[in-house]
Amino acid sequence: MTALDPAAEQVLQDVAVSDLDRARARAMLGLGKTGDQHTDSRSLREVITGSKAGWYTVIVLGLLGLVGTLQGYAFGVMAPEIARTLGITRSEIATLNAVKALATAALTIPLVMTVQRTPRRAFVTIVGAFVWAVFGLMTAFVTTLAGLAVVLIADGATSGTQTTMHMPLLADSYPPQGRVRILSMYAGMGAGGNIVAPLTIAALTTWAALTWRGVFLFTGLLTLVVAVLATRLRDPGFGHLDTEKVRAASVAGPVQHGPQLGFAEITRRLMMVPTIRRQLAGWMVLGAMAVPLGTFITFLLDERWGIGPGGRGILAATQAAVALGMLAKFGKVGERMLRDNPASVVQLASVFIAASTVATSLAALAPYFAVVVVLLTVGSAGIAMLAPSLGALQMGLVPAEMRPHAIALGGLSAGFGGLTGSIYLSGIDRRFGVAGAIVALAIPGLIAALIVRSCAKTLESDIDHMVTDLVEEARVQAAVANQAPLPLLALRGIDAKYGDLQVLFDIDFTVAEGEIVALLGTNGSGKSTMLKVISGLLLPSAGSVRLSGTDITYMSAERRVRLGITQIPGGHAVFGPLTVVDNLRAYAETLDLGARALAPEIDRCLELFPALGDRRNQLAATLSGGEQQMLALTKAAILRPRLLLIDELSLGLAPTIVGGLLQRVEDLRQSGTTIVLVEQSVNLALSVCERAYFLERGTVRFSGAGKDLLQRDDLLRAVFLHGADAASTRRDKGAP
């Protein structure tokens, strides 16, 4: 039996992340500061010219945002004319808009999948811009509703590159110390579209006397020009100015990377971050307010104040100008807030949302038009502040390669919220009119403010978790590259929850290659939960799980099986309605073995328990409890696991049978399998395990040699008392 190598223990100590490491990493990400690092006080111009990207990236992406605003505005203003030409109703136009929004949101997912492994966001942006331009041009030539639908869906799909790619590209092109200002500048150029758009559309439709077709021809050509300008965009790589820098600063040599996560794994990982979850909830509720707001404000201005498209354009331009001014002022302040206290940024963002909500609701009731203009301007300026403030925070909260995913999830949340909000408001509109609908928007608006504000509670710990993961990963990968001795399995600082109920607290757990380690504790102490965290059936809310140094914390259970981790679940490890052989075949499916290779594998495994071989065609449900556990072990053996997790092998079995099973477990270990054995029976476990961990209420109360655990009466009393209690219960029920 093997104990953990002292050299491996030393490696684990070396890769551990200290508070100072975290503070330094946070300072590099612009989310904190340290006394020994000077504050970056460069002007925006210096930040931009000092970066490799220069002015080009932010201006080109900003221009794409601007033409996006222009195209959106053109479609909104020209919709009635389009309807009259193509013979489609206003409802059909509204449906097309909804379909376009849905396409924009839904198609961000495949877009994100194309960039998650290779940093090709610039390429996707360029191609997206060209396709977008072409579809913009094609809008000018459609003659049917179906044609318009196809063009709009494609337009939505390609304009989705803006929402998902631009912000991560900007975040990786410029240092985090100037991030809020850069994002403010980018948002400002998008807002500038609201100034340019009304003027351009007015000029095109009056002076140039263009129809909607002419307008789309113009905007399509303009987009094409910007797309050509964008062809020099280059992807700077994932996080070389922040997260990669943190990794590089954590190790002496070059930064090594472990296996990459897939789309679903990244999404699950993001959803495990409480702040991200809250942000997404916030976007969803905010979407319910913000998405339909524009339509209802248009109706308010039109119906109550008689303001036509021209007047509304002037108002939109005024709002954009004020937003631009505020964005210009906010950048530097936002960066300082992020550096000094990131939580204050979300608090400020929640104030922006609340102020916008209140101002917009009051605008619906205001008796004077001047007051309406002021209130609507305040409302739109508040919303404009959210992109740079929450965007910069979101960019800092997740590793660079996961940023497009975070943004896509945000877009989907806002889109779903918008759809819900539209349904909610159309009902209110019918009953109380347009002013009533706008006032009703205060409800989702204020709820969104509260949700965003609640991010402040979890933000600090989530940033710490993220930087800890970054630094630890870099150090472990460096250790792997240096062939340092690492344990087969290492859990660090694991927290796990079922909903809001936390079950595991800061668990550290290591298992050396070839070892059998006992995991002991009373019922409800968290043993089975820990096995689930190792096998991937449950994701931890904090901490890391590593297999020979490879970070598998967020890997799917299926991938872990392929890496060699197999779990025998307690009490129900076989498929009752299947025969013994089919049980084995079902497990072997995971290995993609052909039928020819499978048969000898099954024979090999059945040799472990010859009694099972005699019953190979018998239904598993008809086997005795001991035979079912034998089958469970056989199923695990067919996968030839590197790490076998066994949950309650002896539960309800006679000692003689358990003895035989334990002998097979020992045989598996001899053949090279490392084993974690969860048991309630201490004596049984320690008969095969040299080392043991003892869990109590989700924390490790003991770890060390089994013989030392036997001296700990304070711990074992609980197990024995519980065991005696359980035994008496079984006796009372007539169990043997």
Place this chain on the structure above:
Amino acid sequence: MSDEAGRVTPRGILTVCLVTLLLLSGCTLSGLSFRKDGRLTIENLADRSEITIPYLLEFSFAGTLSPKGASAFGVLIDWTPPPPGKTLASLLDNDPACSDPLGCPEGYLERNRITVTTETSIMIDNVPVGTDRQESRGYHEITIVLVDAEGRRVGETSAFARFRVPGINE
């Protein structure tokens, strides 16, 4: 479509262009109006006006009507006009009264406020009552298009205005 550095390759651009051309084949390049022709104009009803009915609407046409092309005007109240090439009667395709192979009954289109005329004025003497005007916020819409002898819309030329009739549908 991109090389290792993520740069756009000529093959990538070519692929995008080919796909685009394929999609472009679904569009039309002829008969589309990119500039306002301004030939058809409503003369005595500004957009978003209030009127009382009956109201004599006057409009003008700077072109000439011909038997082979645009031979009449189609005047529609609270209808989105059909696309070019479709008849005005197609708006009532789903109306059970028009399910007869011979088409709608005599005068049915007019009763539904779809009028074909060669005159440049028309009397508005009724507007829909009891219909849901929520979508247009109480405004009625009048659209004038060009039609051929069979009532088919010709070209994309149109004139449009919205009006309210105080006391009705508000």
